[in-house]
Amino acid sequence: MNQKINVGLLGFGMAGRIFHAPFISNVPGLHLKKIRANRAESVELANRRYPEAKVVPDEQDILGDETIDLVVIATANPTHYTLAKAALQAGKHVLVDKPFTITSAEAEELVSLAREKQKVLTVYQNRRWDSDFKTVQKVVEAKLLGNLVEYEAHFDRFRNEIKPNTWKEEDLPGAGILYDLGSHLIDQALNLFGEPQEVYADVKVQRQNSQVPDYFEVVLYYEKMKAILKAGMLVRETGPHFILHGTKGSFVKYGMDVQEENLKAGRFPEDTLKWGMEPKNLWGTLNTTIKGADYKGKLTSEKGDYTGLYQNVYKAILGLEELVVKPEQARNTIKVIELAMLSSREKRRIKYS
DSSP: OOOOEEEEEEOOSHIIIIIIHHHHTTSTTEEEEEEEOOSHHHHHHHHHHOTTSEEESSTHHHHTOTTOOEEEEOSOGGGHHHHHHHHHHTTOEEEEESSOOSSHHHHHHHHHHHHHHTOOEEEEOGGGGOHHHHHHHHHHHTTTTSSEEEEEEEOOOBOOSOOSSOGGGSSOTTOSHHHHHHHHHHHHHHHHHOSOSEEEEEEEOOSTTOSSOOEEEEEEEOSSOEEEEEEESBOSSOOOSEEEEESSOEEEEOSOOSHHHHHHTTOOGGGOTTTTOOOGGGOEEEEEEETTEEEEEEEOOOOOOTHHHHHHHHHHHTTSSOOSSOHHHHHHHHHHHHHHHHHHHHTSOEEOO
């Protein structure tokens, strides 16, 4: 476990500086050697926070560096496929921020290339390490609700004004809330329940002057249950984050995992032993029957920590652990997004095949 893996980080915008660099540097054995950053404020911040890393202006300074083992791609969505392909061809292990690619065909090509090059390829589906999702996973796996009949997950925000000068608000391939927040919700559902039988979706533009979809409802149909996934940018009064119903009871959870809020406030995982621990007021309510006795009360949330994703990647590269977020799973997430967009256009259920 003392073996050093050198990491090159492409991009130091919000994704790179908030969701990647703090967790790369929090894993013993991972060494953040180079950061590609172009904007003056990003260069200054990268130099200040990570003085041991060399800040470079071009991706070739990382892709062409033979000492770099792992390339992390935290750039705009339309660049993911091209950069991931170039990194794999350069003989690097690759971690791509979500969404994996724009199309499932691109994703499949990268999966095949990684297999050919015998390199680890994964996607930053960090929300599997959310406190609340880990709690939901525990509820489902322990069958605390009996046989699940309905699963509902929301990822809502209130941003009624269009943020200027950001590619996320431009009409570009892979832009919009379905690729952004939808990648998380779909990945979580597929991780819990596997591939669905059918997909139905309603994808809309709700905000005035928005160039990209900012609302969706995606329904994944399984043999005996369905998963309802919703996100919107005009939800000022949020409801539950998770709602689960089964033959024995229900689980309802309000509030979001606290890690993103702490990261944006300038707090980092190494700062506290309580990182990723939700306060009691965010714990979910479990109302069910356990061993013949009715129970209703708060269920302690599991501890969340996105460091776990990078710890797994480190061990997977060394051959010590199976990769958790497999590229095939990430490809299936993109496939569901494609089917959801088709369903919304044609206003019908689409078979998953």
